[in-house]
Amino acid sequence: MPDSERVKSFYDGTADRVWSFSPSKDYHVGLFHSEDEPLAVAQTRTVMYMADRLEPTEDDVLLDVGCGTGNAALQIAQKFKCKIVGVNISEKQLAIGEQLLSNSPMKTCVKLLKADAHHLPFKQGVFTAGYALESLMHMNRKRVFHQVCHVLRPGSRFVLCDWIVKKPLTAAEERTVNRLTMGSYLNMDQYTALMEDCGFVDVAVDDWTKLVEPTYTHWTTVTEEMERDIPRIG
Numbered sequence: 001m002p003d004s005e006r007v008k009s010f011y012d013g014t015a016d017r018v019w020s021f022s023p024s025k026d027y028h029v030g031l032f033h034s035e036d037e038p039l040a041v042a043q044t045r046t047v048m049y050m051a052d053r054l055e056p057t058e059d060d061v062l063l064d065v066g067c068g069t070g071n072a073a074l075q076i077a078q079k080f081k082c083k084i085v086g087v088n089i090s091e092k093q094l095a096i097g098e099q100l101l102s103n104s105p106m107k108t109c110v111k112l113l114k115a116d117a118h119h120l121p122f123k124q125g126v127f128t129a130g131y132a133l134e135s136l137m138h139m140n141r142k143r144v145f146h147q148v149c150h151v152l153r154p155g156s157r158f159v160l161c162d163w164i165v166k167k168p169l170t171a172a173e174e175r176t177v178n179r180l181t182m183g184s185y186l187n188m189d190q191y192t193a194l195m196e197d198c199g200f201v202d203v204a205v206d207d208w209t210k211l212v213e214p215t216y217t218h219w220t221t222v223t224e225e226m227e228r229d230i231p232r233i234g
Contacts, residue, residue, distance in 0.1 A: 004089055004116055007138040010182040011090035026071055028134040028161065029212040039218040046212075047072045048079065050131050050159045056082040060128040063087070063120075063151060065144065066135020070097035070112045077109040085127070087115040117144045122151045132160040137183030145198035158200065161208075164188050 030042025031049060056062060060082040064073050067086025077084055088094055094112055101107040115121050117139055130152055136144060148158060165185045169177070177183060186194070188205060195203050 004118070007182050008089045008091075010138075012092045027068060028072075029208070029215040030218075031208060031211045032214045035214045035217070037214070039215065042215065044075060046161065047075050047133065050133065050161060051076040051080065053159045054129045054131065054157050056080040056129060058082060061085065061126070063122075063127040063130035063148070065117050065130060065132035065148065066138070067093075067097070067112060068133070068135075069093050070100055070110060072133055073110045073112075074100060074104050074106050077106040078104075082109070084110050085122075086110065086112045087117055087120065088112065089114065089116055117147060120147045120151050124150055125153045127152050127156065129156050130158045132158075132162070134161050134163070136160060136162050137181065137185065141186075141194060142198060145195060145200070149199045162191070164191060166209075 026040070026043045026047075028043060029046060030037075030039055031045040032042045033045075054060075054062065056076070058081045060080075062073075062076070062082055062084045064070075064084055064086035067073055067088050068090075070086050073084040073086050076082065086097070088097075091114065094114055097112045101110060101112070104110075113121075117135070130148055132144075152158060163181075163183065163185055165187050168187075169185070174184075177185065188207075192203050192205065
């Protein structure tokens with residue numbers, strides 16, 4: 001399990017560089033209706049799909065666990081007019097987020113805080129719903145789930161998007177994905193059991209494997225552009 005400092009370094013370094021080359025403001029998968037769709041369109045669909053499951057209203061206050069640059073929060077606030085508090089440990093992403101907020105008409109609805117999701121600085125039951133968009137892979141999920149249950153009101157909804165494994169990884173594969181993504185991964189049965197053990201009920205699962213696959217073609221293109229931009233010596 002990566003520690004918080006390694007994850008912070010990853011997002012302040014490698015991920016920040018990838019984001020600077022990306023055609024969108026997001027560092028998460030998209031839900032594609034066709035392979036030739038722009039990445040940003042598919043990524044917005046991911047955000048809206050998750051938000052629709054929360055059914056927020058103007059009276060709701062949502063928690064965004066691992067909020068990235070806050071772009072997803074801004075998109076949700078724009079559509080539903082709800083308030084959102086995002087937490088992140090990456091100073092670079094938060095700085096980008098503050099820039100996005102300053103230029104957004106929804107800046108009064110979204111607040112971004114530097115905080116570790118393993119130790120959420122909020123009182124019990126202050127949020128009416130919550131979500132985590134491809135952030136839990138970097139965390140001790142059990143600790144974070146207990147924290148989320150503490151700060152959500154009883155009966156609140158929590159929606160997440162995360163990677164899973166469909167067959168056991170070899171030790172070498174585990175080392176590789178940990179190095180490349182600073183993440184750890186469970187299979188679906190393990191994930192569901194963990195959530196239920198932490199107090200979640202009525203856990204529902206959508207498998208997006210095929211829908212998100214074009215994301216990686218886009219990211220491969222971004223990586224190739226990065227490599228071409230790196231100065232060569234000799």
